[in-house]
Amino acid sequence: MSLKKLVEISNFYGQNEDVVLAGGGNTSFKDKDFLYIKGSGTTLATITESGFVKMDRQKLAKMWERSYSEDTAKREAQVLADLMDARIDKDKRPSVETSLHDLFEQSYVVHTHPALVNGLTCGADGERIAKELFGEDVIWIGPTMPGYVLAATVKEKIDNLKKNGIVANMLFMANHGVFVAGNTEEEIANLMNMIFDKLSSMVKRKPDLTPVEKDAYTSVFKKVLGQEVALFECNREILNFVENEESFLKVHSAYTPDHMVYYKHKAMFLKNGEDIKSAVEKFENKYGFLPKVIGLEKTGIIVLEESEKAAKIAAKLFCDTVKIAVYAESFGGGVFMPDWLIDFIANWEVESYRKSQSSSL
Numbered sequence: 001m002s003l004k005k006l007v008e009i010s011n012f013y014g015q016n017e018d019v020v021l022a023g024g025g026n027t028s029f030k031d032k033d034f035l036y037i038k039g040s041g042t043t044l045a046t047i048t049e050s051g052f053v054k055m056d057r058q059k060l061a062k063m064w065e066r067s068y069s070e071d072t073a074k075r076e077a078q079v080l081a082d083l084m085d086a087r088i089d090k091d092k093r094p095s096v097e098t099s100l101h102d103l104f105e106q107s108y109v110v111h112t113h114p115a116l117v118n119g120l121t122c123g124a125d126g127e128r129i130a131k132e133l134f135g136e137d138v139i140w141i142g143p144t145m146p147g148y149v150l151a152a153t154v155k156e157k158i159d160n161l162k163k164n165g166i167v168a169n170m171l172f173m174a175n176h177g178v179f180v181a182g183n184t185e186e187e188i189a190n191l192m193n194m195i196f197d198k199l200s201s202m203v204k205r206k207p208d209l210t211p212v213e214k215d216a217y218t219s220v221f222k223k224v225l226g227q228e229v230a231l232f233e234c235n236r237e238i239l240n241f242v243e244n245e246e247s248f249l250k251v252h253s254a255y256t257p258d259h260m261v262y263y264k265h266k267a268m269f270l271k272n273g274e275d276i277k278s279a280v281e282k283f284e285n286k287y288g289f290l291p292k293v294i295g296l297e298k299t300g301i302i303v304l305e306e307s308e309k310a311a312k313i314a315a316k317l318f319c320d321t322v323k324i325a326v327y328a329e330s331f332g333g334g335v336f337m338p339d340w341l342i343d344f345i346a347n348w349e350v351e352s353y354r355k356s357q358s359s360s361l
């Protein structure tokens with residue numbers, strides 16, 4: 001039974017933190033009639049057969065014949081309604097990336113957001129290097145609005161390759177991650193290994209995550225800001241980035257949507273001796289939310305959250321940002337998501353649904 005294999009593949013990659021963090025990434029299996037896609041709010045590390053949503057592929061294909069509204073919000077609502085209608089399992093919600101999975105003709109699709117890969121996808125020279133490493137026909141998608149526009153862009157690329165007799169099996173998405181597709185477990189493993197090997201060979205400097213002990217004034221933050229949890233985190237690489245305001249600019253914004261899901265799109269920087277309360281007020285006035293991650297000059301970071309669990313996940317995601325920033329040095333230097341994309345995602349209902357599901361797990 002191939003759904004069983006899909007569970008194995010999903011658990012295997014899901015349990016490797018170099019590949020998958022928190023609720024990120026998704027996988028699927030398809031036959032002629034049905035697509036089984038990871039349900040929204042499940043995690044690959046622990047997913048079982050019941051975590052996948054069975055979808056009607058004929059209905060998914062019909063979506064391409066429909067014309068949707070020009071208005072973004074209306075269009076995404078219509079697309080979501082059709083996606084929901086294509087479910088065989090009516091009580092579950094499929095991953096937001098379902099349409100992308102269905103576009104690949106292979107049986108298995110694995111989509112992940114590994115830090116090493118995102119060093120490439122967030123790198124200023126990422127596209128050029130991807131083509132050098134993986135061939136001219138590798139699919140590269142620049143920063144694109146998620147949802148229907150993204151799926152349509154991918155469809156066009158896959159269809160174009162098909163016209164030239166090429167079956168797409170690998171796709172890199174700028175500021176997001178990678179898709180690999182194969183008909184067997186081995187094909188998936190070979191592609192994943194090839195990508196990791198080739199990218200590793202390009203890396204000139206690896207992130208140094210050796211923990212560093214520091215005295216942090218966490219209680220002060222809890223008191224001043226009234227947050228439940230203030231978690232302190234420091235390692236050698238974080239120290240490099242909190243050296244001063246300028247070095248923090250390489251990690252202060254969002255490289256991928258994942259980071260926004262867990263700590264929003266901006267981290268604050270606090271200089272030594274600066275008044276916490278007024279600095280936070282200034283930040284809140286500018287960005288419209290309280291900072292979840294604060295870089296403390298020459299000290300480390302403080303994560304402010306409502307629960308220990310949420311704080312730990314946000315800290316992990318900030319460390320992911322740090323890793324991406326370091327890996328991206330080998331691919332032309334890190335480039336954050338463009339502002340228009342950050343604004344769009346910040347206002348998108350589907351991502352907030354993912355967050356609410358993930359944190360309730």
Ligand SMILES: [Zn+2]
Nearest residue numbers: 025097111177
């Ligand atoms: Zn993704």
